[in-house]
Amino acid sequence: MVDFDVIVVGSGLVGLATANALCKSTMNIAVVDAKHDIYRQLITEQPMIRASAINLASQRFFEDIGVWRDIEESNRVLAFDSIDVFEKHGNARLAADSTHYDYSNLGYIIENQLMLNVLYQRAISQPNVHFLHHNVQELFFSSDRGFVQFDNGQQISAKLIIAADGANSLIRQKQRVPLIQRPYRHQAIIATVETQLPHRACARQIFYPDGIVAFLPLWQSNTSCLVWSAKPVPSRELLAMDDVSFAQALTNVTEACLGDCRVMSERLAFPLTARYCPQSVQDRLILIGDAAHTIHPLAGQGVNLGLEDSRQLVNVILKSYAADQDIGLKQQFRAYQRIRNKDVIAMLSAMQMIQDMFEGESWLKKRARGIGMNVINMASPIKKHLIKYALGI
Numbered sequence: 001m002v003d004f005d006v007i008v009v010g011s012g013l014v015g016l017a018t019a020n021a022l023c024k025s026t027m028n029i030a031v032v033d034a035k036h037d038i039y040r041q042l043i044t045e046q047p048m049i050r051a052s053a054i055n056l057a058s059q060r061f062f063e064d065i066g067v068w069r070d071i072e073e074s075n076r077v078l079a080f081d082s083i084d085v086f087e088k089h090g091n092a093r094l095a096a097d098s099t100h101y102d103y104s105n106l107g108y109i110i111e112n113q114l115m116l117n118v119l120y121q122r123a124i125s126q127p128n129v130h131f132l133h134h135n136v137q138e139l140f141f142s143s144d145r146g147f148v149q150f151d152n153g154q155q156i157s158a159k160l161i162i163a164a165d166g167a168n169s170l171i172r173q174k175q176r177v178p179l180i181q182r183p184y185r186h187q188a189i190i191a192t193v194e195t196q197l198p199h200r201a202c203a204r205q206i207f208y209p210d211g212i213v214a215f216l217p218l219w220q221s222n223t224s225c226l227v228w229s230a231k232p233v234p235s236r237e238l239l240a241m242d243d244v245s246f247a248q249a250l251t252n253v254t255e256a257c258l259g260d261c262r263v264m265s266e267r268l269a270f271p272l273t274a275r276y277c278p279q280s281v282q283d284r285l286i287l288i289g290d291a292a293h294t295i296h297p298l299a300g301q302g303v304n305l306g307l308e309d310s311r312q313l314v315n316v317i318l319k320s321y322a323a324d325q326d327i328g329l330k331q332q333f334r335a336y337q338r339i340r341n342k343d344v345i346a347m348l349s350a351m352q353m354i355q356d357m358f359e360g361e362s363w364l365k366k367r368a369r370g371i372g373m374n375v376i377n378m379a380s381p382i383k384k385h386l387i388k389y390a391l392g393i
């Protein structure tokens with residue numbers, strides 16, 4: 001049986017970032033993922049369908065692990081310098097511009113495939129990172145090791161297993177890690193859209209009683225990644241529409257803030273669920289990223305939370321390894337668990353509050369949110385605080 005220091009299960013953005021951060025040491029790291037074509041997808045000339053808002057904290061983490069330059073040099077990174085959040089047919093508005101603060105921008109919109117490719121290329125070039133393309137089927141533990149079994153029966157072991165195997169984590173299920181979950185009353189539809197007016201590097205979000213539309217500005221001036229979260233019935237109707245009717249519905253619901261819209265890609269749907277593992281640290285096993293928590297995409301923070309798990313976790317592991325301690329011992333991660341729980345609960349609560357606040361059309365609620373948002377919009381210390389929070393700094 002092959003033995004490693006750490007096994008990272010899952011090579012999505014969070015798993016790959018973790019492998020890249022860990023390989024600074026001399027540790028032997030295995031990265032296991034069933035999907036082996038995931039990094040061979042070529043970056044197409046047109047923007048790719050999945051893109052994420054990456055905050056300043058994640059960008060700095062990418063810099064630290066040596067991948068930011070390659071991401072940036074692709075010339076497909078959009079640094080957005082303003083945000084505009086408003087309510088359809090309402091007077092609530094929250095707008096912010098980086099020039100009013102000490103930041104050069106408010107974050108980046110980057111295609112997921114680009115980040116995956118760069119993270120993979122960097123990890124595979126490291127002598128102490130080993131990629132194994134298998135489906136994990138079982139795991140079990142002895143007092144000093146964790147064991148992972150693949151679908152072909154082969155086993156590997158390590159002092160510590162990091163589960164970054166996504167929202168439906170098999171490892172979480174197999175180990176019966178307690179999970180608190182609640183479906184959001186929304187499904188997200190994503191697509192690439194072309195808009196008549198340029199986005200001017202502004203991330204826009206429009207709230208209406210049935211849902212939330214987000215335009216994430218991409219590196220082409222009139223192209224955005226659309227994230228349209230809506231209640232189940234309207235979202236099913238939206239999915240059933242042809243491209244022209246869908247684009248028309250989008251233009252209407254966004255009050256044509258970017259002019260007429262045109263759909264440039266297929267549409268993908270994601271059911272949305274809030275998930276949270278209060279005990280993501282177990283003996284010789286730690287869950288991170290979507291395996292440990294999922295949140296509504298309305299604030300574009302899901303992967304940022306996962307990357308922060310990764311950054312903080314790796315700091316603890318590297319210190320422990322340098323001190324010649326057993327990196328799999330649970331007690332050294334107590335502070336890590338406490339801090340991550342606090343961050344995740346704060347983020348989940350904020351998402352729930354925003355979703356609840358904008359749902360419904362009662363006169364009173366509409367008036368209250370109008371006043372609330374406009375007060376925040378005018379109160380620069382509160383707004384500055386919110387922006388710092390979203391930037392992760």
Ligand SMILES: Cc1cc2nc3c(=O)[nH]c(=O)nc-3n(C[C@H](O)[C@H](O)[C@H](O)COP(=O)(O)OP(=O)(O)OC[C@H]3O[C@@H](n4cnc5c(N)ncnc54)[C@H](O)[C@@H]3O)c2cc1C
Binds near residue numbers: 013015135290306
């Ligand atoms: C519509 C939408 C929009 C979003 N927009 C944003 C945004 O703008 N900003 C942001 O920060 N976040 C955003 N998010 C959240 C973000 O996409 C996720 O948080 C992030 O992709 C999770 O990454 P991960 O690496 O934890 O998991 P995943 O990307 O799900 O990776 C898990 C990996 O594990 C592998 N795996 C699973 N099971 C096994 C197994 N048994 N054996 C081996 N391998 C396995 C899978 O093949 C996969 O590669 C959005 C989410 C949605 C749904």
